[in-house]
Amino acid sequence: MPRMEVYTDHCKGCELCVEICPAGVIEMSEEINKLGYHPARYKGEGCTGCGFCFYACPEPDAITVYKKED
Amino acid sequence: MAKDILRKPKGFNDVYFNKPGADKENTHYCPGCGHGVVHKLIAEALEDFGVADRAIMISPVGCSVFVYYYFATGNVQAAHGRAPAVATGLKRANPDSIVISYQGDGDLGAIGGNNILQAANRGENITVIFVNNAIYGMTGGQMAPTTLVGQRTMTTPYGRSVENEGYPIKICELLASLESPAYLERTAITDVKNIMKTRLAIRKAIKVQIDNKGFSLVEILSACPSGWRMTPRKAKEWITTNMMPYFKPGVYKDVLNERKPYAPAKLNLSLDEIDEKLGLKEEAPSFPGDMSGLKENHRNPRIKVAGFGGQGVLMLGNVLAEAGMLQGYEVSWLPSYGPEMRGGTANCQVHIDEDKIGSPVVSDSTVLIAMNKPSLDKFVPDVVPGGVVLYNTSMIDQAPRRKDLEIIPVPASEIADATGDLKVANMVMIGAYLETTKVVSKEAVFAALDIAIKHKGFIPMNQKAIEQGIEHVRKIKG
Ligand SMILES: Cc1ncc(C[n+]2csc(CCOP(=O)(O)OP(=O)(O)O)c2C)c(N)n1
Ligand code: SF4
Ligand code: SF4
Ligand code: SF4
């Protein structure tokens, strides 16, 4: 199953991934990360592996998308 | 090229080792900043094309000044707006490298406006990534040339007005009017469709360079949430509703099919060969000099030569410097041009030194050669105690009053006149100077004359004037 992963301490909480995800499977979490933002997180299922969130995210290392089962 | 995993591209450094401070993993950009997305797309392209290790990024002045923290490429940080000129030099010197000039709208459109225009017009084989966020992000949100009409910024608090600031500059349209550029496109970092178009445009622009097809530029409409005082989501929306209607995305030029690849031959020169081609190879001096036996106040002179324009003061200094060089010394010659050239006073500054010369400027001189009164009055105060002053008594009726100087009166104009031409008064002074100090020899000066004087017919009279100057000093020194 495809999935996405947020490297929590690299996320700046801009919400652009949440906005762009066609499957609506990204949400903002309540926790506060090392940088002082509420980071994004994968809801856990429903990712289609489209990769849109990866290209919308301004942080080099905040999002990884696994398009196929790994 | 379908990838199974989308992760941090290898065009980035793993760790930002150049970044000061403890955090060497995160960028310095604000949340939602468009620069980050553009960086990611470039880094991915560099990885996919396998050119990161021969790529050189030119970082601009602006928020992206720290491009060199992030990319696993070479980098040169250019002065504000000058990235295209720096890119030009790098690309021409290293035709195998992939040179990317990364610039903001203030950098490229304002202070660097002419730089980008000329590089595009020369058709340099470089890739320009132009991040247009309609503002000076780095300095706190001032108006840029690309700021929209009505847009509020720190310097347009009531909104940009056409009456006061004119219309926003459209760089793609402007450059498209030139013949030379090969590929120009404007894209936007907004929704999926436009981000993917940006991705393709960046890849294409880099490919144009790899294929040696000439100048390419991608203008990317990009968010500056901090400068615009908006959330990242609102900022994206603002690009769509406000920027895109005025800055229309699209391909403004694509003549790739018509362009033949052009790659200049790479010059593989050793440092020695470069020195030789530039005429910098050290040769044994023709007249080896030695200042060790000279009086302390004469050694390693810092000379100021001054007089009316037309008295040959620049030539005087030039011949001394040339002679010094023929004797194997370090020399410099700094002429002062300017309004003085039009009949007022002219001067030049000369160093002749056993050691390397730090600056060609002479502020406190050890030698003053004054051809007229205004020059003497003006420059005598700058001569160091113990310094030498040679002054033209034909035109200066009063000797300098300072008692701490070695003063040599020379009726240079009269001697020159008697030799056949008033114009060789400068040569009389050279003769007087070399006899006084022995810093340069007569042989070296004569050889320097051969180099400095174009009309060889004049050389004998100049030589004679120098002899007369020498003779004069011998006489007064007894
Ligand atoms: C010669 C010079 N003039 C002015 C500045 C001040 N300055 C720094 S960045 C900048 C403008 C940056 O705007 P832009 O190129 O749009 O980059 P952004 O930060 O928006 O990405 C200015 C004017 C400077 N650093 N150097
Ligand atoms: S890869 Fe596509 S579906 Fe999966 S989280 Fe990202 S945007 Fe959503
Ligand atoms: S786009 Fe990136 S930085 Fe922004 S919230 Fe999502 S993961 Fe975080
Ligand atoms: S000020 Fe604007 S351009 Fe600069 S980092 Fe912040 S959002 Fe980006």
Ligand SMILES: [Mg+2]
């Ligand atoms: Mg800007």
